Amino acid sequence: MDAGAKAKNEALGPEAVRAFLSDNPDFLRGDPALLAELGLRPDAANVVEFGPAALARVHEAHRRESTARRQLEATARANFAAQAQxxxxxxxxxxxxxxxxxxxxxxxxxxxxxxxxxxxxxxxxxxxxxxxxxxxxxxxxxxxxxxxxxxxxxxxxxxxxxxxxxxxxxxxxxxxxxxxxxxxxxxxxxxxxxxxxxxxxxxxxxxxxxxxxxxxxxxxxxxxx
The missing domain is CATH 3.30.450.40 (GAF domain)
Structure with missing residues (x-):
């Protein structure tokens, strides 16, 4: 098995991906299709910005976190009230x-x-x-x-x-x-x-x-x- 085939069969870990993107900063900017799939876009200053899809994911994560926090707070208040009663x-x-x-x-x-x-x-x-x-x-x-x-x-x-x-x-x-x-x-x-x-x-x-x-x-x- 040659080195190329072996590399394809090996799992690519997060650190390896990070290192590759760090060493090749133009990789994402040069692939508009991949940027669109990730919900990102480059602006005029050549800086990658969050697009609508990425913002939607961030908003949804924040909503879930806020809902979970409110539920925990409500449970804590109910428990405190029950104990007081x-x-x-x-x-x-x-x-x-x-x-x-x-x-x-x-x-x-x-x-x-x-x-x-x-x-x-x-x-x-x-x-x-x-x-x-x-x-x-x-x-x-x-x-x-x-x-x-x-x-x-x-x-x-x-x-x-x-x-x-x-x-x-x-x-x-x-x-x-x-x-x-x-x-x-x-x-x-x-x-x-x-x-x-x-x-x-x-x-x-x-x-x-x-x-x-x-x-x-x-x-x-x-x-x-």
Whole structure:
């Protein structure tokens, strides 16, 4: 194989192209067809300028960058607002006077702070359930969110009954398992949204889980009477 054929089979890297153009500055200026294909044009001063195609590419790249930046900023603002609302919700929950008041505050913060349909606190077992809490049969939490799962984000038809008369408005849910008292009883905190995209499977459940832990600790202040 001669040197020419070998050169054709070798990949021409960016540095080699750059070096060639640097050593042969007239190469592009002497090839109007190639300049047009690249979206460039030489002006009267023999300086290569950006043509419409090149400018369009630069504009499109800038547009994509600006859109991505705006999306990141919007996400950051939404996350900050959600965290601020969650911190306020914690203060509300800690001021609860009893189990019934705690359940009422969960529902109120869901509606007033987060714009949701409802927030409910549920408890499994044949033993007494605090006033204002939803009663669930043993094993029902596993049936709803899965035996191995601590949380579920999205829509789960079997959970609609938790929201009673507001069930028809709920299009997505955020649910987190709880363990209360000693010996532990299984519980669940559930929030319902009227937006089918309000809670989705790809969302993190950290803030909801944080509220669940607050409810657990607050509820343990009082015995179930």
């Amino acid at each position: 969650t911190h306020g919700a914690v203060i509300d929950l800690l001021e609860s006077r009893n189990h019934s008041d705690l359940a009422r505050r969960v529902d109120e913060l869901a509606q007033l702070r987060f714009g949701l349909v409802a927030g409910v606190v549920c408890l499994e077992g044949p033993e007494r359930t605090p006033a204002g809490w939803r009663t669930m049969v043993e094993g029902q939490i596993d049936m709803i969110i899965g035996h191995q799962n601590v949380a579920l984000m999205g829509f789960q038809p079997t959970a609609l009954g938790l929201f009673s008369e507001r069930a028809e408005q709920v299009k997505s849910m955020a649910m987190v398992r709880m363990a209360l008292w000693e010996p532990a009883r299984q519980g669940l905190i559930a929030f319902g949204s009227a937006d089918e995209h309000g809670f989705t499977a790809d969302m993190g459940a950290e803030l909801v889980a944080f509220l669940a832990r607050v409810v657990e600790r607050t509820a343990e202040r009082w015995p179930v009477l």
